[in-house]
Amino acid sequence: MWTSTCLPSTLTWCTLSCSRVTLNTSGVLIEDLQEAIEAQEDGGPSPRTHSYTKYNTWDKVHSWTASIASSNPSLISKQVIGNTYEGRPMTLLKLGKKSSSSKPAIFMDCGIHAREWISPAFCQWFVKEALSTYGSDSQMTSLLNEMDVYVLPVFNIDGYDYTHKSNRMWRKTRSRKSGSSCTGADPNRNWNAGWCSMGASSNPCSDTFCGYSPESEIEVKNVADFIRRNKSAIKAYLTVHSYSQLLLFPYSYTYELAADHSELMKVAEGASSALRSLYGTRYTSGPGATTIYPAAGGSDDWAYDLGVKYSYTFELRDTGRYGFLLPESQIKPTCEETMLAVKYIAAYVQKNLY
Ligand code: 0X9
Ligand code: ZN
Ligand code: ZN
Numbered sequence: 001m002w003t004s005t006c007l008p009s010t011l012t013w014c015t016l017s018c019s020r021v022t023l024n025t026s027g028v029l030i031e032d033l034q035e036a037i038e039a040q041e042d043g044g045p046s047p048r049t050h051s052y053t054k055y056n057t058w059d060k061v062h063s064w065t066a067s068i069a070s071s072n073p074s075l076i077s078k079q080v081i082g083n084t085y086e087g088r089p090m091t092l093l094k095l096g097k098k099s100s101s102s103k104p105a106i107f108m109d110c111g112i113h114a115r116e117w118i119s120p121a122f123c124q125w126f127v128k129e130a131l132s133t134y135g136s137d138s139q140m141t142s143l144l145n146e147m148d149v150y151v152l153p154v155f156n157i158d159g160y161d162y163t164h165k166s167n168r169m170w171r172k173t174r175s176r177k178s179g180s181s182c183t184g185a186d187p188n189r190n191w192n193a194g195w196c197s198m199g200a201s202s203n204p205c206s207d208t209f210c211g212y213s214p215e216s217e218i219e220v221k222n223v224a225d226f227i228r229r230n231k232s233a234i235k236a237y238l239t240v241h242s243y244s245q246l247l248l249f250p251y252s253y254t255y256e257l258a259a260d261h262s263e264l265m266k267v268a269e270g271a272s273s274a275l276r277s278l279y280g281t282r283y284t285s286g287p288g289a290t291t292i293y294p295a296a297g298g299s300d301d302w303a304y305d306l307g308v309k310y311s312y313t314f315e316l317r318d319t320g321r322y323g324f325l326l327p328e329s330q331i332k333p334t335c336e337e338t339m340l341a342v343k344y345i346a347a348y349v350q351k352n353l354y
Pocket of ligand 1: 297299
């Protein structure tokens with residue numbers, strides 16, 4: 001969730017969610033925010049290695065991707081679906097028991113928005129859980145036997161790296177175009193779904209800039225190409241964001257209800273109650289336009305209109321106390337409860353395959 005009540009435009013970093021943010025006269029973050037940034041690391045100092053209960057840097061996620069794939073060759077494979085604007089490889093993990101025939105699949109991405117750090121943490125957690133519970137958890141075993149799950153741990157890698165090195169509150173990609181002094185477009189306004197018609201900006205300096213054309217952002221094009229190529233196999237599209245504790249489904253580019261509205265709502269309600277059963281965390285379900293705000297050009301609406309019926313956007317913890325700066329102590333409970341919702345949706349999709 002965000003508000004557009006912002007800020008001196010000379011400050012490049014703050015735009016959305018700025019009502020809670022104040023700057024001193026020299027444009028430096030006041031201690032309040034600095035403390036919140038430091039409080040994220042309440043799990044102690046960062047270890048040199050990858051950790052599922054820390055916010056890992058891109059370098060750590062990247063090396064984790066390689067090692068987890070090579071240590072579980074029977075259940076996981078990786079493929080590069082293209083490079084980011086700055087040239088980093090977008091590595092997609094494919095989880096599932098190897099099969100001679102092609103299997104139906106679920107596609108899940110994390111980290112479309114750079115500053116939503118709990119999201120990539122969830123994708124990493126999901127991969128770990130899938131591998132470690134295959135063979136003991138009957139649902140996970142059956143899921144990975146019958147289906148493949150594609151996981152893109154960090155969609156907006158350039159932006160994610162930038163939030164670790166330069167500006168914690170960066171949201172967009174890092175693409176440049178000659179003629180504009182502003183960097184990046186919103187990768188969740190850049191899809192060809194009512195593109196730039198509402199809830200998006202055509203100003204390149206805006207944090208919700210829709211880009212110069214649909215799929216102008218190479219990261220969006222790479223993922224859209226992959227989903228188009230595998231359209232007949234992909235039965236569900238899940239995209240993980242933060243924060244607000246919402247489970248959204250199409251549409252966001254129009255107030256019209258999706259043709260599958262009732263079923264999408266029923267599955268979302270089931271997933272939300274599964275999630276709530278663990279720690280009592282409350283989620284709200286509904287179409288994006290009325291549940292959060294109208295915003296065109298999003299990946300969920302695009303996937304749905306392509307024919308991927310079960311298309312959901314998760315907005316993970318919390319509801320604003322820490323917002324994007326969710327403390328590391330909340331990674332484990334957030335991921336555990338979110339697993340229940342994702343597994344609920346996956347089980348439903350699997351049950352309705354044939
Ligand atoms: O605005 C967004 O892109 C998402 N919220 S966030 O705070 N993570 O930025 C909501 C996306 C809902 N779906 C669409 N707008 N299509
Ligand atoms: Zn690599
Ligand atoms: Zn987001």
